[in-house]
Amino acid sequence: MKIVVLGASGQLGSCLKKVAAERNITDISFPGEQEANILDSDLLDKLFASEKPSFVINCAAYTAVDKAEDEQDICRKVNREGAANIAQACVKYDATLIHISTDFVFKGNVPQLLSETDPAEPENIYGLTKLEGEQDITRILEKHFTVRTSWLYSEFGNNFVKTMLRLGKERDQLGVIADQTGSPTYAIDLAGAIFDIIASDSKAYGIYHYSNEGVTSWYDFAKTIFDISNTTVKVNPVKTSEYVTKAVRPAYSVMDKSKIKKEFNLDIPYWRDSLAVCISRL
Numbered sequence: 403m404k405i406v407v408l409g410a411s412g413q414l415g416s417c418l419k420k421v422a423a424e425r426n427i428t429d430i431s432f433p434g435e436q437e438a439n440i441l442d443s444d445l446l447d448k449l450f451a452s453e454k455p456s457f458v459i460n461c462a463a464y465t466a467v468d469k470a471e472d473e474q475d476i477c478r479k480v481n482r483e484g485a486a487n488i489a490q491a492c493v494k495y496d497a498t499l500i501h502i503s504t505d506f507v508f509k510g511n512v513p514q515l516l517s518e519t520d521p522a523e524p525e526n527i528y529g530l531t532k533l534e535g536e537q538d539i540t541r542i543l544e545k546h547f548t549v550r551t552s553w554l555y556s557e558f559g560n561n562f563v564k565t566m567l568r569l570g571k572e573r574d575q576l577g578v579i580a581d582q583t584g585s586p587t588y589a590i591d592l593a594g595a596i597f598d599i600i601a602s603d604s605k606a607y608g609i610y611h612y613s614n615e616g617v618t619s620w621y622d623f624a625k626t627i628f629d630i631s632n633t634t635v636k637v638n639p640v641k642t643s644e645y646v647t648k649a650v651r652p653a654y655s656v657m658d659k660s661k662i663k664k665e666f667n668l669d670i671p672y673w674r675d676s677l678a679v680c681i682s683r684l
């Protein structure tokens with residue numbers, strides 16, 4: 403049962419590589435962007451023809467949330483057209499797609515748990531193009547599991563945890579937004595869940611929500627990162643209106659995980675526990 407990972411050099415791709423090795427999953431390949439540029443349909447066709455994957459995991463995306471506001475075209479190309487190209491190749495070669503999407507598809511203006519069927523109304527270009535990608539996949543391909551996740555971090559790539567640890571060394575104090583609420587996700591845990599989905603042989607295709615258990619703000623997340631890592635730095639809570647960014651982010655994007663937990667029998671770790679594991683590995 404061959405698995406191919408696209409976007410393999412990014413944060414989640416690196417976590418999939420690590421977890422595959424730990425679980426002794428060997429029938430898996432991690433092609434580089436030169437062999438697997440998702441904007442090049444001919445290249446994808448060649449890759450699918452030679453690898454004949456049963457499952458394709460798409461981690462490739464344009465993820466620079468603020469930069470996307472100025473680079474709408476390239477962001478849409480990767481997050482929408484790239485996703486559609488993969489879906490088309492999956493149809494042609496009869497592969498099942500595991501695609502990753504985001505809590506930023508939600509407007510997040512109401513403090514209530516978001517389910518898979520709640521209306522998505524993205525507030526920024528990144529979220530909008532990710533939603534368009536989801537919609538194209540759903541239209542083109544029946545056999546897909548689209549997993550929306552939130553606030554990913556790990557020992558790999560760029561993420562909030564690594565940014566905080568860097569800033570904590572450079573500065574005496576930091577302002578961090580305290581009125582945006584969500585659930586952090588250790589990308590290693592998500593990688594494990596993705597392999598659990600594949601192993602389940604489930605045919606319950608569609609959209610699922612996955613994050614770590616628990617709820618926090620960026621401010622509390624930062625405080626906990628510094629507590630666990632014994633970093634001395636003053637963290638000041640700030641309002642969204644006081645911390646100007648190009649992209650608008652949801653105020654509340656906590657997702658309901660009941661569906662994924664039930665369908666795949668998942669036991670999801672609490673965010674603080676996973677954060678401690680990640681920091682111990684950094």
Ligand SMILES: NC(=O)C1=CN([C@@H]2O[C@H](COP(=O)(O)OP(=O)(O)OC[C@H]3O[C@@H](n4cnc5c(N)ncnc54)[C@H](OP(=O)(O)O)[C@@H]3O)[C@@H](O)[C@H]2O)C=CC1
Pocket residue numbers: 408409410411412413414415435438439440441460461462463464465480484502503504505532550551552553554555559560
């Ligand atoms: N990071 C987060 O906080 C969250 C991420 N997600 C989603 O999770 C998924 C994985 O994110 P993450 O691993 O953190 O993101 P990264 O930005 O770390 O990885 C994305 C990867 O995609 C690659 N890529 C970009 N364009 C192409 C292309 N045309 N063809 C092939 N590969 C390409 C990038 O390569 P290069 O670096 O060379 O551009 C990079 O290696 C994405 O779908 C993202 O939207 C969801 C919620 C939260």
Ligand SMILES: Cc1cn([C@H]2C[C@H](O)[C@@H](COP(=O)(O)OP(=O)(O)O[C@H]3O[C@@H](C)C(=O)[C@@H](O)[C@H]3O)O2)c(=O)[nH]c1=O
Pocket residue numbers: 465466467504505506551552553554561562565569576577578579582620645647651
């Ligand atoms: C660095 C920094 C950020 N912040 C705020 C800005 C923002 O609201 C929040 C997180 O900022 P970042 O830029 O690190 O993270 P951001 O890129 O917004 O993270 C998002 O990435 C995309 C890809 C997703 O899909 C989302 O789920 C989410 O993880 O923290 C501060 O308040 N102070 C700071 O010093």
